Amino acid sequence: MKFDWNYALDILPQLLDGLLTALIATVVGYAVALVLGLVFALARRSHQKWVSVPVxxxxxxxxxxxxLIQLFFLFFVLPQLGLALSPLAAGIVGLGLHYATYTSEVYRAGIEGVPPGQWDAAIALHLPRRRVWTSVILPQAVPRSIPALTNYSIALFKDVPQLVAITVAEPFTVGRGIIAETFRPFEPITMAGLLYLAVALVLSYIGRIVERRYKGMATA
Amino acid sequence: MSSAQLGLLLYGAWKTILLTLGGMALALVIAFPVGLARVSHNKFVRAIGFTYVELFRGAAVLVLAFWFVYALPSLGWQLDPTFAGILALGLNMGAYSGEVVRGAIQAVPPGQIEAATALNFKPSQGMRRVVLPQAVRAMIPSFGNNVIEQLKATAVVAVVSIPELTFNGQLIWSGNGRAAAVFGGLLIGYGLMALIFMTGVKLLERRVAWT
Structure with a gap:
């Protein structure tokens, strides 16, 4: 069988629309993961056992x-409890929640990496607890977390194809729709896969630059 | 729950374990040549290792599985679905595990290699008899993490209709419509399986730990 370039070019615009949806899911899901991950990390450090243990x-x-099963849960179970999410919204919440559990570990390591003297100094200065976090600890913990956090944005993007299972219009869902009309699966599936691969390679290249720059800063 | 449903779940769990172990076995077979290629003195060999890692880390399991199951038959290759799943899982995890091998080899102190050279070992002997035995122990915890990741990744191949735990769970759900019970049960099932694999990995770690 030969790869039909005309067919491939015909369906490219639709697949690119799908890729845009995938990128939106990545960016918004990652934003959720960054915020929620910090909340998780702080909650797990809480002195209140009834907060830290369940979290x-x-x-x-x-x-x-x-x-994948968490996505099913969000998309098929929540409506029964009266909370119906659109496919894309369920996908974003699922990705954000799942990756928040990874970013929370990164923040935890970042927080533990702050020298103990910083805590002592904050106490000696009699800073209120809130300001210890916002003015002393987090401004030091978050920057040192950045390279690892960047890597998780790439990992999150690579999990976006799973949204096909809850009918989000990402490239594979778009491709399946095309196949249902043309009965020619080879080009749509190959193109959708190549689009994902291309973006993943670009992201990992950018990730390496971020990491190198950060390392340069750390040793400077 | 009827006995037919229980049978579906048990068969699915068995397939999931098969996919996990099969994928991990393939990953390990790939990881050593790739990891060694990444630390080779030959620029060309290094480039091959780098290309493999970049390509197959970039290609998500689902992307590979979709291609193997839906596109490859157009080229006249009809793979057995479970085999296609193991292939997708193993090729992808092989890239991650290859990086584990590379990291562990590079973490062996240079003094060890110098000592091997001083003792008149050939580079290949030094790698085989001095560096690798130390590096392999350092790899075990990371490989353990990879097994858990692999277990989680097997759920993905349900999307291409491989009858493992998630797919069979969906079958039951389409029969009885009880989404909360089915998907909640699946989550707990995977949690338990992860726990079992974790215990196995811990035991293995203890056996090969430094004494």
């Missing part, structure tokens, strides 16, 4: 189970 359990459970 720790939930985080470990979400991290230890497959994203």
């Amino acid at each position: 720790g359990f939930v985080v470990e459970f979400i991290r230890g189970t497959p994203l």
Whole structure:
């Protein structure tokens, strides 16, 4: 069988629309993961046991189970509880929640990497607890987390194809629609896969630059 | 739950374990040549290792599985679905595990290689008898993490209709419509399986730990 370039070019615009949806899911899902991950990290450090223990359990459970089933849960179970999400919204929440459990570990390592003297100094200065975090600890912990956080944006993008299972209009869903009309699967599937691969390669290239620049800063 | 449903779930769980172990076995077979290629003195060999890692880390499991199951038959290759799943899982995880091998080899102190050279070992002997035995122990915890990641990744191949745990769960759900029970049960099932694999990995780690 030969790769039909005319057919491939015909369907490219539709697949690119799908890729745009995939990128939107990546960006918004990643934003959710960045914020929620910090919340998880702080909650797990809470001195209140009734906060830190359940949050720790939930985080470990979400991290230890497959994203795909979490997506099913959000998309098919929540409507029964009266909370119906659109496919894209369910996908974003699922990706954001799943990756928040990873970013929370990155933040935790970043927070633990702040020298203990910084805590002592903040206490000696009699800073209120909130300001210890916002003015002393987090401004040091977050920058050192950046390279690892960047890597998770790439990992998150690579999980976006799973949104095909909850009918988000990403490239594979678009491709399936095309195949249903043309009965020619080879080009749509190959092109959708290549689009994903191309973006992943570009992202990982950017990730390496970020990492190198950060390393340069750390040693300077 | 009827006995037919229980049978579906048990068969699915068995397939999931098969996919996990099969994918991980393929990943390890790929990881060593790739990891060694990444630390080769030959620029060309290094480039091959780098290309493999970049390409197959970039190609998500689902992307590979979709291509193997839906596109490859157009070229006249009809793979057995479970084999296609293992191939997709293993090729992808092979890239990640290859990086584990590379990292562990590079973490062996240079003094060890110098000592091997001083003892008149050939480079290949030094790698085989001095560097690798130390590096392999350092790889075990990371490989353990990879097994858990692989277990989670197997759920993905349900999308291309491989009858593992998630797919069979969906079958039951389409029969009884009880989404909360089915998907909640699946999550707990995967959690338990992860726990079992984790315990196995811990035992293995203890056996090969530094004494």
